[in-house]
Amino acid sequence: MAVTVLAALFLFALVLTAFFGYKYLGKKTTAPENINNEKCSICRQKFEKKMLIERQIGDYKLLYFCRECIVRLYADLGIKN
Numbered sequence: 334m335a336v337t338v339l340a341a342l343f344l345f346a347l348v349l350t351a352f353f354g355y356k357y358l359g360k361k362t363t364a365p366e367n368i369n370n371e372k373c374s375i376c377r378q379k380f381e382k383k384m385l386i387e388r389q390i391g392d393y394k395l396l397y398f399c400r401e402c403i404v405r406l407y408a409d410l411g412i413k414n
């Protein structure tokens with residue numbers, strides 16, 4: 334009985350390792366594709382970098398803004414004035 338439980342545990346561990354290993358590999362292969370993607374700093378949606386406006390704040394912080402958010406900001410400014 335104990336041997337069966339041990340074997341089951343071992344199998345379970347093996348399956349888990351395979352599963353996480355697969356996930357890790359999957360992440361690695363999709364990484365190059367995501368290099369050109371960046372999140373908009375306002376709506377947090379992912380876009381291609383070329384679709385975003387990039388602004389440096391201070392010495393190091395880079396912010397990205399998508400077209401929709403910029404249009405919304407522009408509209409907000411219009412309401413104020």
Ligand SMILES: [Zn+2]
Pocket residue numbers: 373374375376377378398399400401402
């Ligand atoms: Zn946005």
